[in-house]
Amino acid sequence: MRALLQRSLKSRVLVEGRVAGEIPRGLVVFLGVGRGDTQGDLEYLAEKIMGLRIFEDEAGKMNLDIRQAGGEVLVISQFTLYGDCRKGRRPGFTGAAPPEEADRLYREFCRYLEEAGLKVATGEFGASMQVEITNDGPVTLMLDSPGGQALKPN
Numbered sequence: 001m002r003a004l005l006q007r008s009l010k011s012r013v014l015v016e017g018r019v020a021g022e023i024p025r026g027l028v029v030f031l032g033v034g035r036g037d038t039q040g041d042l043e044y045l046a047e048k049i050m051g052l053r054i055f056e057d058e059a060g061k062m063n064l065d066i067r068q069a070g071g072e073v074l075v076i077s078q079f080t081l082y083g084d085c086r087k088g089r090r091p092g093f094t095g096a097a098p099p100e101e102a103d104r105l106y107r108e109f110c111r112y113l114e115e116a117g118l119k120v121a122t123g124e125f126g127a128s129m130q131v132e133i134t135n136d137g138p139v140t141l142m143l144d145s146p147g148g149q150a151l152k153p154n
Contacts, residue, residue: 001041001105001147002032002081007054007139011074013123014130021121026071028133031109032081033102034095041145042105046112049073054139062139072119076131077106099126 005027012022029049054062055069066073079102083091096102103125113120123129 001034001037001045001109001145003045003049003143004030004078004081005049005052005054005139005141005143006030006133007136008074009134009136011131011133013074013076013121014132015124015127020123020127020129021074023072023074023119023121025069025136027066027073028131029073029075030078030081031075031106032078033097033105034082035097036147037097037101037105037145038147039105039108041147042109042112044145044147045143046109046116048143050113050116050118052141054141067117072121073113074121074123075106075110075113076123076129077102077125 008023008026008028010024011028013020027049050067051065053065055064055066055071057063079093079096080091082093082096084095085091097105106125110120110122123131
């Protein structure tokens with residue numbers, strides 16, 4: 001499982017011109033589900049994201065996690081995080097999980113964050129979306145779960 005995080009002052013996602021999800025200050029999480037990802041990958045990544053101290057404290061140091069900062073999370077499904085561009089000019093997506101499995105794990109990931117007490121907004125799985133982000137910092141991080149399908153050399 002792979003996540004691209006962006007610390008945000010405000011963000012929203014639109015589907016067919018309507019707002020599907022919106023948050024004030026918090027994190028935008030682009031979530032990719034890889035072939036073979038499990039509940040363990042999901043839990044690892046969710047816990048890692050919740051524990052990252054990437055929000056500033058009163059001294060301006062990155063010492064607070066998302067909950068301590070009072071932030072919210074916008075989770076966007078993003079199979080293109082598994083795009084392999086090493087050969088040719090068109091990315092290959094064989095590392096991404098099949099849509100049914102990816103949708104299930106994406107929903108479980110969002111539910112896991114909610115059950116941990118975070119307010120979570122989402123896009124729509126499989127939809128064409130427009131994402132508006134006011135990146136704060138900017139702070140952008142890429143995370144992989146230990147079992148995630150990192151690209152392997154050819």
